[in-house]
Amino acid sequence: MPSHxxxxxxxxxxxxxxxxxxxxxxxxxWLECRLVAGHRQNLGLTRAAETGLLTTTGGITALVESIDGIDVVFDASNADAHAEHWHHLEPTGALLVDLTPSNLGTATVPTVNGADAPSGRHISLISCGGQAAIPLLHAIAQHRTPHYVELVSTGAGRSAGRATRLNLDEYIDTTQRAAHHFTGAPTAKVLVNLSPATPPPPFRVTLTALVDAPDPATILPLVQAAAQRVRAFAPGYAVTALETVHDRVTATVEVTATGDRIPAHAGNLEIINAAAIQVAELRADAHHPEGARS
Structure with a gap:
């Protein structure tokens, strides 16, 4: 039985x-799933029901009708539907954690501003690329505010589902806005590559920051510390390259999936789902300050 x-x-x-x-x-x-909601019966709902979970094809309407006892709702649908989901959930008091790139809610990266998450009501996890790159970009910005930042995300086509492909424009826009917000850089650029290669490549994000007179001896420990904080909840996260040349700081991060459900190359799913769980557990900790996560 779940703990109180x-x-x-x-x-x-x-x-x-x-x-x-x-x-x-x-x-x-610290988390107990009480409902899985979809808009139609599919393989995912069937598998969820087979594990003993309560499921419904009634979507957001059915979820709101069953909201008693639900403190956190994860939106793992698509960006187009998210505004409607928030409209229905806003009066309920539940925390809505958005895993879609809808650009609604408070942009949140657990290791940067996650301490504010327990008191929030509507949280945006930006995108998988944002969750991978922004901890490092924010660390670099603590040394020097960049005047330009760029993120190039490369993922396996096999790990990008229909919703991801339909939301690529929103992905780019939301990630650019978050990169600007968390670094102060006046200009941010995001590029996305979906590779059809076989075997599938790992999820990789290469980030570039243009700063005045960067000091490698200062930047290295800042980036290492930022990566270590992410690895605390996403162990497949690794900085594979870091270079400072003139006014350009470049870093590459790879994320390997560690769960049983998804293949190792689907690090894009790993990083955003790990961030979602971290936010929810921070909420649980805030509700039970005497040691829910101790």
């Missing part, structure tokens, strides 16, 4: 992201 310290959560969407999220919720000692 757990909080109830629900998942909107039962695609690959939603199913991996359910596995992570099941492993968390």
């Amino acid at each position: 310290r757990t909080i109830g959560v629900a998942v909107l969407g039962a695609g690959l992201i939603g199913l991996d999220l359910l596995d992570r919720i099941r492993r968390s000692p």
